[in-house]
Amino acid sequence: MARPSPLRHPRLPRLSLRSNKHSWKIGLVPLLMLWVLFCVIVLSELSSVIHHPSDEFRKTTISIPSPSNSVFKGAPWTSPLLKDRTVLHETAFARCEIHSVYSEDRKEIQSDWMWFDEVDHVNVIVFDQSSNEFVFFKQKKYALESESLAVVGGFHAPGETGFEACRREVKEELGYTSRKELDSILSTTTPYDPEQDDGWLVLGRYRTAANRGGGFLTACFLRDAVPIPENLQSLAGFEGLGEGKGIIGDEAGQKDGEAQHIVRMSLPEITQAVLNGKFQEVKWTATFALALLHIHTSSST
Secondary structure, three states: OOOOOOOOOOOOOOOOHHHHOOHHHHHHHHHHHHHHHHHHHHHHHHHHHHHHHHHHHHHOOOOOOOOOOOOOOOOOOOOOOEEEEEEEEEOOOEEEEEEEEEOOOOOOEEEEEEEEEEOOEEEEEEEEOOOOEEEEEEEOOOOOOOOEEEOEEEEOOOOOOHHHHHHHHHHHHHOEEEHHHHHHHHHOOOOOOHHHOOOEEEEEEEEEEOOOEEEEEEEEEEEEEEEOOHHHOOOOOOOOOOOOOOOOOOOOOOOOOOOEEEEEEOHHHHHHHHHOOOOOOHHHHHHHHHHHHHHHHHHOO
16 A cells, blocks of 8 residues: 655745845835934934923023912012922911022022021120120920020111111110110211111121021121110100010011010120020021121121
8 A cells, every 4th residue: 555645845936135135125215214213202302301401591581580478578589490389378478489599500490498487687786885785585486395595686677778677676675776876866967877877787697598598687796885865766766665575576467476675795704604505596696696706707807
């Protein structure tokens, strides 16, 4: 019996590059075109991501105004790095915002920058030459854990400079002024020029928090403070309650209701109090430290 022949698969046509030696080149052209198009799209998108902030920065107005219906009485902060702001809450003397801020190289934007605007304020160190003592307060504050030594201070009134606010606050809170101003009031013929009053020393103007705002502090030192006689208080512009009676400042609408008690210390006593942290707010400590440094510098020259 004859053996069946084995099954054979049909022969497949052999592929040969030789059959059309240019066909592979023709097929590669569309692939190259697609690859180039892909690269162009990707690079275009990357370019917009990398350069868009700086392009937008050049088009963004540096000064971004506050809302027209703002109740905040201070000046809003502006910076070349500020893109935009969102007001979260505000009162007459303070405002909390979220800022969108460009990085220093203008390549990134941080959109959750917490910011606090506050009406600019002052601290004043007062030295009574007649008693050779510093005059200041002991009081409680809402954010402090216990009673603290404190300096004369308050907010700027509308349109007031830092130096003008310092002079006013000393009158309002203590009923004191400088020797030259009192002599001018008593003489009625000698005009008073605050800029020529060497009893006052401006210690500087400082940002409260470098990254979060908090307004600017003007620090001053009244080196020859004298009490204003009661019969001259109206002429001197005295509007407060005076020494030992306490005062509630409301220049910007703030009413804190915190009584102030007068404290007097000599130079050695106040130096030790500053070193021992008896002024619990950093601005009070820094202002007194600046005044003491000026005293030390002037006495050593």
